């Protein structure tokens with residue numbers, strides 16, 4: 162389990178197991194460095210931890226002194242061979258004279274099949290045998306120890322298994338060197354148990370590929386994707402908005418203190434990000450723990466500007482970043498993406514207005530529909546930006562009319578840097594949180610959040626996050642603002658005005674953050690995939706789909722457009 166890839170030329174036996182299970186899984190893990198735990202992988206890690214314990218005795222270890230003299234056992238034995246192009250870590254190696262027997266630990270029950278073990282597991286242990294033979298040992302059989310059924314299963318290394326293993330080693334190496342991710346399995350029962358299902362998106366990718374090949378409605382429309390994703394993430398961001406607060410760690414919990422008083426506490430395993438607003442202190446111990454757990458820390462100014470992000474080591478998927486840079490250097494491909502971001506945003510702006518207005522007396526909805534069509538046809542970035550600017554002006558004029566006068570908020574168009582009225586201060590704060598959400602999503606997917614296609618690179622600007630944010634502005638930020646204003650959750654005295662600049666007071670910030678989190682956790686029916694998931698999941702799915710487009714797997718970015 163602790164086997165790691167040290168050389169691109171050597172195929173790890175564990176990856177051979179994955180490749181036999183699903184070539185795409187091997188590519189994601191081996192070539193792109195993706196990893197995600199699920200209950201199966203955590204169980205597997207626990208079983209291997211036992212195998213690695215120095216005091217652990219493998220089952221059937223000879224107990225007599227004479228037998229101990231004859232046999233010896235070694236744990237976590239690393240073997241590699243350039244000739245075979247293979248590297249492996251044997252959980253337990255049993256050696257008697259010149260005869261070596263690899264013992265591989267597996268969680269779960271021994272399957273009730275004639276071969277005694279599934280093919281990926283037999284291939285993995287056979288690969289270990291090939292390495293032992295190469296090292297001069299006689300190795301005719303291996304053992305798989307199934308921890309749940311506490312059973313040893315003998316795996317004979319016959320010619321058929323050896324030939325199959327050699328074929329798979331070559332196939333795995335070719336796949337890695339080919340630089341093309343294999344397509345997802347189709348409607349496979351393996352996918353629901355695969356820990357990378359949320360990264361791979363098998364049914365979603367197959368559906369989009371099917372639709373790209375037959376854009377006109379066909380009688381044989383691909384099956385709707387199965388609901389393989391958890392609808393909601395298990396962890397959520399921690400926001401600390403109290404000026405002067407201090408974030409510390411006690412055991413497996415983060416504790417928020419103001420002066421000497423504890424004002425909050427949360428388990429580390431329940432946190433996905435930490436967001437700090439203004440003068441909030443964090444201990445080095447907390448930072449180290451957060452980096453270890455791959456939890457990013459996002460910094461905002463007191464006024465809500467997204468200032469930066471700190472995280473542990475960058476994502477290993479360098480292949481994706483190389484492809485992102487190649488697309489960014491290609492004006493035609495950049496424009497194709499930019500058009501989808503802008504058209505998606507305009508359509509969602511139109512949807513927000515349509516849902517909140519009774520008629521379209523001044524033709525605003527039709528004019529936004531027209532702008533979206535023009536955006537889809539734009540032949541350069543300058544004209545696309547012009548279309549987007551005009552549409553935004555008309556949209557915000559319509560947005561202003563949605564505010565209930567009696568709540569005391571007015572909106573006379575967007576202003577920022579600094580915002581000069583409460584409505585703009587709230588929108589700026591929400592847009593900053595949206596940019597942070599997309600920055601975290603881009604980083605989690607292995608993308609470079611600073612290299613965009615619509616937004617041009619500028620020092621410190623998360624251009625890609627801003628690109629991805631476009632389609633979500635009306636759906637997440639503007640709709641949250643509207644609800645805060647019209648329900649009275651935010652009141653004019655939640656704001657402070659200094660030297661013409663308007664900002665939220667701490668209580669106002671708390672209200673906005675709470676409303677934002679509610680919005681992110683609210684469910685939406687996916688317009689393409691048909692299942693119901695939280696908006697926070699949608700954001701991550703969109704970042705993954707963009708990655709698929711950059712990698713050349715999907716031909717077109719499918720912006721998220723609600724109906």
Ligand code: SF4
Pocket residue numbers: 182183184185186187189344345346349351352353355356357358361362363
């Ligand atoms: S989700 Fe399915 S297709 Fe994707 S990597 Fe896993 S097993 Fe393969």
